[in-house]
Amino acid sequence: MKSPWNWSQLNANRQLLQQGIMPWQIDRTATFWENLALRLLERDCEDAAFAAFLRAARTEPTREWLGLFQLWRIIERHHGESGFTWGETAIDTFKQLAQQHPGDRTCALNLAEALSRTGNFEAARPWYRQACQSSLESERPDLAQLPRTQTPVPHFTVIGVMRSGTTALYQYLSQHPQIFPTARKEIHFWSWRYGRGLDWYLAHFPELPESGDYITGEASPSYFPHRKAPQRMFDAYPNMKLVAIFRNPVDRTISHYYHARRHHTETRSLQEALRIHRDRFDRGDYKPNENNNYFASSLYAVALERWLQVFPRDRLHVIFSEDLFQNPQDTLDRLCDFLGIPTYSIEASVNPNPGGYDAIDSTLRRELSEYFIPYNQKLADLLQCPVPFAPP
DSSP states (O other), rough: OOOOHHHHHHHTHHHHHTTSSOOOSSSOOOHHHHHHHHHHHHTTTTTHHHHHHHHHHHHTTTTTTTHHHHHHHHHHTTSSTTTTOOHHHHHHHHHHHHHSTOHHHHHHHHHHHHHHHHHHHHHHHHHHHHHHHHHHHHHOOOHTSHHHHHHHOOOOOEOTTTTHHHHHHHHHTTSTTTTTOOEEEEEEEETTOOOOEOHHHHHHSSOOOOSSSSSSEEGGGTTTSSSHHHHHHHHTTTEEEEEEEOOOOOHHHHHHHHHHHTSSSSOOOHHHHHHHHHHHHHHOSSSSGGTTOTTTOOOOHHHOOOOOOTSSSSEEEEHHHHHHHHHHHHHHHHHHHHHHOOOOOSSSSSOOOOOOOOOOOOHHHHHHHHHHHHHHHHHHHHHHHHHTTTTT
16 A cells, blocks of 8 residues: 555645646535546555545435445455555445435445445445335335335346446336335346355345235346356356346447446557457457456357356346337337236336447448357357347
8 A cells, every 4th residue: 555645745746636637726526536536546546546535425425436446446455454444434434424314325335335345244234225225215115115024035137248238127127016126236246246145145135025926136247257157146046037138249349448438447549459358358368257358248159158058048038239229118028028027118218328439430340240240140049049230
């Protein structure tokens, strides 16, 4: 860890901070402190970055702060080391905010995240359950008022794919009158957080009514490429119904790149980044469990084979992104049939993470399309059904 900075030191180094960050004399909103934290982290000023992060949280306490994963990972990695106190400071901060805003879903989630990242899994569980209840009361009062005592058992899981519409799909499912949504959409238990234990996982799900055909489920895109996720899930829930959503791999790959740019984990040009990621995949120099190779995450047949070696084909329902966004009602009707619940009329079309970007060079698009041809054909063979982006 770098030597601690306090705010007087930050003020004294104002000129250094201004370079490449943002003008100092502006309204200091939560977004200002958030951006400052990320820029400080890029300059290896970890202590100052954490101070800015927690200042952002105090400025906007009812905002969900789970997306600053760079900082959360540092807490998880260094918690318990001599001299590292930001984990405890984060817990104290978010506990105070949760007490100031009782019943707020995001405050409960932020505190649960701080507790989980520091290994306090048992202490985190009641806060996830509170987040479930708060979410139901605000978003689904029709479900919140039902007497519920049945231990939750997840009925379905959206296993991926990242940047293909999993958030929109889960929002549609959360509108269903018989589906109880989780405290948060992405739990990532069967992939990255398996060591936290099944009790920690189940704390994200609301209790269900004793009577009635109610179900619950989650959506974590990290599951699809993860090598161990299929067997882990099958060992615990062999009857789990799986849902996968696939997008044209060219569009998904480009969207993945721009997603990384927005999260400050990518600085290279599109062409350079794609070349490097493709070369790494071709050499086998990538880590599928981390879901961070733009090409590997678009080769759906590679990961799908692993899932079909564990789960029978009739436990998997496939959706194509183009169908979901062009004809959401019919797409959701077919999914409801698969889940064994009645169809319902969706309230409105949703697209929560549009992630727009400029049109790419036609030559680059053609090269990408040609690269994916054999993998798209293999996907069609595995599914034994037409694939909209596969050759006829």
